[in-house]
Amino acid sequence: MRNIGVLAWLCGLLLWCWGGAQALPKDIRERIIQATVMLLPTDQNGDLDGSRGSGSIISPQGYILTNYHVVGDPETRVLSPWIQVRTIRFVDREPEFTYWGKVVAGDPNLDLAIVQIVEDKDEKPVGRLNLPSVELGDSNSLIIGDDIFVFGFQGTGGYTISFSRGSVGGFTGDDLESSGRQWIKHDAQTGPGNSGGGVYDESGALIGVHSAGLAGGGNSRTAFMRPLAVAWGLVTPNVTGFVVKKSGSAAVTATTNVSSGAAGLWPPTLATGRNSVAGTVRVTGSAGAGTWTLDLTELLKDGGLKGTARSGSQSQTAFFYYDEDDNEVWVEWTRDGKAFTSCIVEPGGVSSSDWKGAVYAFKDLESDGTRAGDCVVSLKAKTAGTSASATTGAASAGGAALAWPPSLKAGQTWTATFTSVGTYNVALSKANSEGGFDGTATRGSESSSAILDYADGELFLIVQRSDKTFLVCSTERAGLSGATVRGSATTHKNADDKGTGAGTCTLGLK
Template sequence: MRTLKGLAGAALLTASMLGTSALSTAGAQALPKPTRERIIQATVMLLPTDANGDLDGSRGSGSIISPQGFILTNYHVVGDADTRQLSPWIQVRVVQFADKEPVFTYWGKVIAADPNLDLAIVQIMEDRNEKPVGKLNLPYVEVGDSNTLSIGDDIYVFGFQGTGGMTLSFSRGSVGGFTGEDLSSSGRQWVKHDAQTGPGNSGGGVFDENGALIGVHSAGVAGNNNSRTSFMRPLALAWGLITPNVTGFVVRKGGGAAVTPTANTSAGAGGGVWPPALATGRASVTGTVRVTGGAAAGTWTTDFTEVTDDGGLKGRARSGSKDQTAFFYYNQEDNEVWVEWTPDGKAYSSCVVEPGGVKASSNDWTGSLYSFPNLESNGTRTGDCVVSLKARTAGTSTSGTTVSPQSGAWPPALAAGQAWTVTFSQGGTYSVKLGAKDSDGDYPGTATQSGKTGDALFTLDGDSLLLIVGRPDKTFLTCMVDRTLRGSAKAYQNSKDPGVAAGTCTVASGAAGDTTPGATPAALKWPVSLKVGQRWDVAFPGVGTFAVSLDEPDEEEGFAGSATRGSEKGSLLISADVEELLVIVQRADKTFLVCSADRSGLSTGSVKGDASSHRDSKDNGTSLGSCTVTPR
């Protein structure tokens, strides 16, 4: 039982850089009252627990960014950045009246976190009585674009700063400047501001003049002569956590209308709806792009099977003997849909569709074809293009029952004999076969990985599909997905364990090894074969998944390359021999992550090893748990 023990008289949450800031700038304009009321209802107090389930005496703030109960906050509010230990449960208190303390209403768990960025996502899991919550429809804030911020822009801060008690506080000010990760070099990793804040503001929202969330207040630093500056993390740094883990969030660009990145609900192209639903984060889209004029003229067959960190789609485009990497996304800033393909990541052919190109009477979108010789060029119009896309329809189950979870039908029709593939970012891929429905209406079955078989259970929980995969060692994994067939994973030691966040997971119909989306890559062999041009995904617990590419051999028989995770870019060193597969990811702040695996971690489609985080080359490192390396 999680209790309120330890709250009375507790000190405010602090971190190495926390503190209050200078007084706010008086010139900032007021937010409209309805906008302020919406933000107030979506601002929550977060109180983490210790290993015994008791409140540990600290507190911070957070912003609900999805009606389904996802909260953006700081890592240091919900965990210890030095030890990389996250609080097992977070008490969530909501504002009912502005002049009263927030009310204990929910329990939440951390489902994604990055200690280096000091950002985390908390998902509401239970009510205050520890009963699982059903479908939530909470007040939430829209997500804005922090890349458009300029010095002098008005900003508004909401949170529980501690000064003046436990009630909600509001302050306003302006953007004071930008700085790099070390708080002194060039960059936009931190945004300086002068709104009045205190330690309890940590994790709370910073909003622009439209009421869109554009940052997370994170720190206050004292300078010479007693000057003090507040710092927020810009929202751009949070995309790598939000897009793979949060459903139902709404994006607002500038002063324009808000856009909800929801899944498509029909197999067609959108029937005149703008932006087309297929372009807003829905994987498994297939079709053609017909081009007239220019070097790219002809019909390109496209197949998009992967959701990228920024919410777009990635796949392949083929025309004759040409086979190129393709991307499909909605450019919110320009209000355009782009389908583009590249042979080398430098030169691009891009079919650009504007709102007038999508007609209710046709599933074809008409657009203009542009050629970009390199990433720095503005592009030249070389012809016209017609896009014909639809959501992929899955195959048929072994029982003869059609399985079509990706065709728009939701919830999926489960049946005995169906084959499914479940992929965990921190647990590899399992082939699941369903048995007969049990007395509770669930479908038990078997889960197989690398020749080892355990138990499985599929159950529909409202608008979500819950999958439980039992391992031979009696531990188990769970995967909760919505209609996008992507969701959050948790790992459990036993049935009494409250569980810990275990990254993301995806579900696809068909057994692993099929040609359906999400199928396992070709079998790996030991030692792992490396070569220039390869691309891998490396998942680190509590941090996230880096997409890495091998660009050139290094001086010691390994390979150097790049590593990206959302907007974060770093460098890579990777080597393999008969004893070890070693992956080193150096991050933008010069810290680095290490994944070390041996033959025992090899499975059909991935390699599992031990992860550690290091502040510098002299640091012995802190264990993060298990990492997974998967070919793309």
């Protein structure tokens, strides 16, 4: 279980550390370094054209934000057909050729582009990726004098990664002369290889793309970055799985590139880990037309659900899951585990009441599907005496299945059971300024301060005991089972202590 996020939050969440301006914490710098890539454009044959630049992985699924001029020619508007992506293994060595990427979106007027990793270096499709990525920040909140941090392959002294810091020097329009915020001036040291690389604020959120450096009179030099606010028009329609850091907080919100319409959420919560689901799939226009009743009770390791589909006297094995690669929800059933009937739902088919999709027939797992009709999906989560709509994503309580990510709010009561010390009752009292929830953890006569929070895919509880040591329970979705989630426990002497293992722990919402 990861504890890096917990350590970084001990100071910020509990406010037990000295304030004041600080450099980026080491764990944040390490994350940014791992998400910084070198990009080398090639021709159709894969031969390098001699140029290079930097980029930032903004989604674990392999999407990279960079400059247009790194991957194409803004004048002719011709893009390189293939981009060699090199990743960092050691900070004192040049990055290693790891992937091939394709430009999936670009705007030469903004000098911004999105590259998607599609193959490994041996030209084999990458499938589902889970890469280190950076969080997206709010460039509109910047003011003159704010600290900024630049990462990239500057080119000075070789092509190992370089870091520099500076401050926001000012704002200007597109022509670099008029008023506006289309460009942000800064004074961090940069070189030609920094083009396309990330510029970060003091919380470690990406707030800009370094793009140019211009010399002025008297040997002055000003660097310019495109603010992230200008890039949203490219990011939102073309990138899945990016994460936005809330302003002034380390708490993050997972974001997709689609609008669900009405009250629907996309991807639907039920397809990403809610247990015990029931409902129907109505099929029209195919040989299997009719209504299938679903009862999905088994949570699979990949986050999907398994159960049965019944229509008349027929009973088949059913599956329900979200395909991140194609951004689709699949409801499918099979008699023999070879041939499948699949109802595939895309974001445009989602409403507040049901999901409309297309039916495909697959002869086996290796064959292409044949369009066979249409389908309408109506599902609900089965809870202890209650049910929640598949599109609401509401958190369940009272012993019901725990939603993921969990919905936290003041007034909730949680239990935290540590194998090393026993069970605490945790009452959440109020939201704090860092995005988590303050509360009190009680165990017998012992009463301690506590914070519960969800960030970076991790639900964790921090308990400050009377001797000023910390007890931490860190959990992830893989540990989710019904109404509880199981994880690992650590103890920390203070906020700087990396901690020692303290067995396992379980969190549950009462």
